[in-house]
Amino acid sequence: MPDLDAILAQLDSDRDAAIERLFALLRMESVSTDPAYKDECRKAAEWLVEDLKSIGFEASIRDTPGHPMVVAHSGGDGPRLLFYGHYDVQPVDPLNLWSAPPFEPVIAEGAQGPEIRARGATDDKGQLMTFVESCRAWKAVTGAPPPNLTLLFEGEEESGSPSLVPFLEANKEELKADLALVCDTGMWNAETPAISTMLRGMVSDTITVKAADRDLHSGMFGGPAANPIRVLAKILASLHDEEGRVTLPGFYDGVADTPPEILAQWKKLGFSHEDFLGAVGLSTPAGESDYSTLEQIWARPTLEFNGVSGGYTGAGFKTVLPAEAFVKISCRLVGDQDPAKIRKALHQRFKNMLPPDCTVEFESRNGGSPGIVMPVDDPRFEAARRALSDEWPNEAAFAGCGGSIPIVGLFQSILGMNSLLIGFGLDDDRIHSPNEKYSLTSFQKGARSWARVLAALSKD
Template identity: 70%
Template sequence: MSQLDDVLAHIDADQPQALERLFDLLRMESISTDPAYAAECEKAADWLVEDLKSLGFEATRHDTPGRPMVVAHSGGSGKHLLFYGHYDVQPVDPLELWTRPPFEPMIEDTPHGQVIRARGASDDKGQLMTFLEACRAWKAVTGALPANITILFEGEEESGSPSLIPFLEAHAEELKAELALVCDTGMLDRDTPAIATRLRGMLGEQITVKAASKDLHSGAFGGPAANPIRVLAKILAGLHDTEGRVTLPGFYDGVADLPAEIKAQWDALNFDGEAFLGEVGLKVPAGEQGYSALEQIWSRPTLEFNGIIGGYTGEGFKTVLPAQASAKVSMRLVSQQDPMTLRAALRAYVESCLPADVTVEYKPHGGSMATELPTDTPEFTAAQAALTEEWATEAVFSGMGGSIPIVGHFRKILGMNSLMVGFGLDDDQIHSPNEKYELRSFHKGTRSWARILEALAKA
């Protein structure tokens, strides 16, 4: 047997103990957004420091104005990797929708097999422990890790990461590595492992259209008085054409066509857009015509309306002409689309739509470019092969519709790319009641990292 086979065998044998450790961590109520749970967050950070020390890491808890960071170094030679995860979890309300206490982890049988049920089981305690268990196995079997590993565990990921950027900047030298490993994403489906390589950027703008100095009676003023809802509806309605394309001038500047080989890969996935939409009561992809649902989410930019309000919105009728109406507009960006340029284009368009007497106010929100990671490096290729070996299904380079800000920070502040590998499933109910992580995800996730570590060391 190879060394790796021994490591994998050790992982299999050690599963009961590995679960005990994960359960210890899951019992800590490390909700970061609520100061009442600050001590629980510190407890989780301390537990991780101790566990890392038991693996031979030099581990330190770094207090911040918010929740502590945990940083650890294995030292040693070989490729230098930074592993990132977060030990904080989402709040648990509505508590009454949980079938069991969220911080009393338990193995449950389900039609899909056994699952670990607890807040944080998937996001992100179960995921980060897959990496630590892989390290533990390597250490137990060989006495050393296959690479020089630095660990960063954050405790504020679920509450906007207020301490993260200053911490990365202050500890840039200590945290810099050749490649970051991020375990906070998911599988493509139950059997197909994925490396997320495309994340969309984001840009939000709240648009408030104002006319009269107060709400008016539509009998007395209906006709001559400008109606902000009408103006806002015209603004929003003018932002897409009948083909689902965004009409904002310059919107598609910098949007690269999907490389043919990636498109071929994605087509080979046989992603069932209808089934995907069917889960939420829809059927027909409503986005840009000429693109599959998968392409629309993973590779195309969007402009969406997230909220709208104006006038009387209670029961029954009040025939007011409102003084103002407001909409929240957001864009998901890809390739080289520039959020600042697009914010300016949106504002210029809005202003071109304003009739006499109507003014507009804006509230900007966010503004981040898309991230596209190179997939043709030896590391990505090696990781893909390792995942494929473990799952016996070819690992895919996937896109993600949303954003994972840490990846942008690592690139910008620490100058390194991120390998995003995770074992979550779409139905893990992260951020919702009854979160779970499949036992298979935990077990094969651990085995996957054991393989990836060896593969990267050799890459």
């Protein structure tokens, strides 16, 4: 067992140098989606390789058709762990909204204390370096980085990860581990850490209802002619009942109730639907009435309309019956819901309710992705939760996530392993926006947290 107290003391004594190292990485303009920054992306990857070598990792650049991967190994015995992060960042536009140049990092006073401001400060360079600094302190105290650890840093996460799946498939044996560690998540609040254990999947479709072969004059054809907007509205209204439940047959197959012990953790978080909805000018929860708002966000599936259009929508008025109307629908999935089954049920509802003279077309962007639930009864998850709780004022919670994190599903499907999703970002970190920031406390206590987690996992 490492001397954890000594590692934590080393992190504390090396804080200023750690900030300078993070600043060096933040100055690199590694915008992955813009080819103009190709050299900057490679520069960031090369910098990481050299930094990892300096603390005892065997590290290398791995070229892809796009931006390179960084892979590093520490060697040694113990549970095999894989840590994932990404060094690429989003574009900085609009530049005029930044209070300082986005690639010239600064420490400024924020609402909750000092914060690091720069593009990539929290997404994901700051989070990535939080972990690297814990490894650096480990090396300084023990003479080697944490044992049997693999690091995978991607350079295309912010541009759709086109090289990731081929890379994982081509390097399965090298990258397989007992458990993955993913840092691209956040805290519940500034004093309460969280481990994300539920991720919602998605099914999405654009559905178009068509009738006449052209737009029709509403005075001449209104009444006898089928109106695609009316047809669409009737079908959409049928998809939810008065309690907010989705009415598609089989929609809730595979949806399990949240375990009571997890609900008890969530209750301690002090979530307020009044505050949550009030922040966006709303007041009354509109989802399934039998479930709390937090459950609706994290643990329940949804079917939502993301865009509806038909007929004339410009300025003024044009009295037509449109030839077609369309809707964009997305379903967030949880548990063992089957994306293909849900898409089929959705399509069937439209076909069943379609009146004469109307046709329907479906445009599906992809095959859909299922929800993910991590095994919170795995002792390693509880060990990590306790380790986090030892560092922060409030006890850590197993939390849900309303969105999706594709890498977690890929680690399951390609490498056959679960992920501990631990991050130290905050809701107001303005990721992807001007004036992105990362709390200095998140950076420093986050590094201490990772040292504690690594020590806890090394007991296995």
